[in-house]
Amino acid sequence: MKNIAVLGSTGSIGTQTLQIAGNDKNINICALAAKSNVKLLAEQVRKFKPVIACIADEEKYSELARETRDLSTKIVCGADGMAETASVKEADSVLNSVVGIAGLIPTICAVKAKKRLLLANKETLVCAGEIVMSLARGNGVDVIPVDSEHSAIFQCLNGEKREKIKKIWLTASGGPFFGKTRAELENKTKEDALKHPNWSMGAKITIDSATLMNKGLEIIEACHLFGVDIDKITPVIHRQSIVHSMVEFCDGSYMAQLGSPDMRLPISYAINYPERKPSFADELDIFQKSCLTFDKPDYDTFKCLNLAVSAYKKGGVLPAVLNGANEAAVDLFLQGKIKFLDIADLVENALEKFDGGGKITLDAVLDADKEARKIVYERGLSLC
Ligand SMILES: NC(=O)C1=CN([C@@H]2O[C@H](COP(=O)(O)OP(=O)(O)OC[C@H]3O[C@@H](n4cnc5c(N)ncnc54)[C@H](OP(=O)(O)O)[C@@H]3O)[C@@H](O)[C@H]2O)C=CC1
Ligand SMILES: CC(=O)[C@@H](O)[C@H](O)COP(=O)(O)O
Numbered sequence: 001m002k003n004i005a006v007l008g009s010t011g012s013i014g015t016q017t018l019q020i021a022g023n024d025k026n027i028n029i030c031a032l033a034a035k036s037n038v039k040l041l042a043e044q045v046r047k048f049k050p051v052i053a054c055i056a057d058e059e060k061y062s063e064l065a066r067e068t069r070d071l072s073t074k075i076v077c078g079a080d081g082m083a084e085t086a087s088v089k090e091a092d093s094v095l096n097s098v099v100g101i102a103g104l105i106p107t108i109c110a111v112k113a114k115k116r117l118l119l120a121n122k123e124t125l126v127c128a129g130e131i132v133m134s135l136a137r138g139n140g141v142d143v144i145p146v147d148s149e150h151s152a153i154f155q156c157l158n159g160e161k162r163e164k165i166k167k168i169w170l171t172a173s174g175g176p177f178f179g180k181t182r183a184e185l186e187n188k189t190k191e192d193a194l195k196h197p198n199w200s201m202g203a204k205i206t207i208d209s210a211t212l213m214n215k216g217l218e219i220i221e222a223c224h225l226f227g228v229d230i231d232k233i234t235p236v237i238h239r240q241s242i243v244h245s246m247v248e249f250c251d252g253s254y255m256a257q258l259g260s261p262d263m264r265l266p267i268s269y270a271i272n273y274p275e276r277k278p279s280f281a282d283e284l285d286i287f288q289k290s291c292l293t294f295d296k297p298d299y300d301t302f303k304c305l306n307l308a309v310s311a312y313k314k315g316g317v318l319p320a321v322l323n324g325a326n327e328a329a330v331d332l333f334l335q336g337k338i339k340f341l342d343i344a345d346l347v348e349n350a351l352e353k354f355d356g357g358g359k360i361t362l363d364a365v366l367d368a369d370k371e372a373r374k375i376v377y378e379r380g381l382s383l384c
């Protein structure tokens with residue numbers, strides 16, 4: 001039996017995880033957590049009967065408690081509740097699919113409690129990759145990626161030696177605005193940006209795909225997960241999202257993992273690793289995919305890519321600043337308060353206010369995140 005805690009259970013990854021769990025008698029969902037979607041969380045509690053469920057928004061606690069009062073699930077809330085849920089003794093694994101830096105402390109709690117970490121929340125590694133990975137090593141915890149590209153790389157590296165990697169080719173769909181000029185992006189709306197060509201995902205990551213910040217975050221995520229130098233990671237636009245990433249080795253071999261663009265595949269792989277089981281993902285019909293294309297990204301138009309690489313190279317709290325500024329800018333864009341191109345400009349402006357280098361502590365990361373958001377909200381609101 002696999003005993004899994006799902007954090008972010010009401011989101012895109014969380015609901016797909018529960019779909020897999022609902023079809024597998026050998027998976028026991030022992031904990032659930034969400035931010036404020038009481039209706040769906042209550043339904044999930046009723047169906048999966050976890051020992052604990054957390055609603056992060058404290059104001060929603062009594063509503064969730066009322067909705068589930070006939071059940072034996074312990075209902076908790078707030079930051080302490082998230083910590084308790086992430087470290088619940090019944091869980092062997094924690095699947096973290098919270099969006100944003102809100103996933104960081106729950107990740108740390110899960111690792112300290114020695115849970116196997118099934119990680120979708122890439123922002124955890126972007127902001128505090130060194131802290132989290134060294135804590136995982138110290139606690140003997142495996143970190144299994146859920147992000148599709150990183151799951152692909154993880155599968156390609158199975159049994160291989162890190163020092164034999166020549167290059168990691170990180171595939172990117174290019175998002176809804178592939179091939180567009182800056183002038184054409186000027187008036188793109190949130191509705192335009194939310195139309196991802198291949199994947200159905202939460203709003204924040206979908207906007208990140210449109211700006212290519214998602215690929216910037218994923219480059220940093222890959223550095224931490226695989227201990228590879230950033231100069232060995234090259235993003236490549238692959239419009240079909242069938243090749244989920246490739247590893248090129250020193251002998252000239254390329255290993256790639258292919259599949260339909262369906263997150264149930266990497267989620268199932270992470271849950272069942274090192275086994276493989278049917279994932280209920282859409283089947284890939286290779287005869288329907290006669291053409292797989294690979295293009296260079298347009299770094300001038302989509303400047304978030306270089307902002308992310310430069311923040312990582314300068315180090316210290318800069319990746320946390322990049323992430324916090326981006327979360328705030330995406331929030332403003334989704335509220336209709338700034339334009340699409342303002343997202344990258346606001347992130348760039350916030351990064352200019354901080355120095356890189358220095359020792360990374362959790363407090364420094366959290367402070368930098370807070371400060372970066374403040375800068376972006378102040379400047380962003382002055383634009384509207
Ligand atoms: N969706 C995808 O296909 C992929 C996603 N990822 C990564 O996975 C993560 C989740 O993405 P996705 O599922 O799309 O996001 P969604 O927005 O669909 O879901 C986010 C989940 O996190 C919960 N949440 C948000 N804020 C908090 C908080 N402060 N405390 C506790 N829970 C919180 C939400 O609860 P509520 O519903 O109550 O707001 C919801 O359950 C992101 O880091 C993303 O980058 C990676 C690869 C693919
Ligand atoms: C499904 C997944 O892993 C996402 O991170 C996806 O890759 C986003 O698409 P882009 O390649 O457009 O960023």
Ligand SMILES: [Mn+2]
Nearest residue numbers: 147148149218
């Ligand atoms: Mn991805």
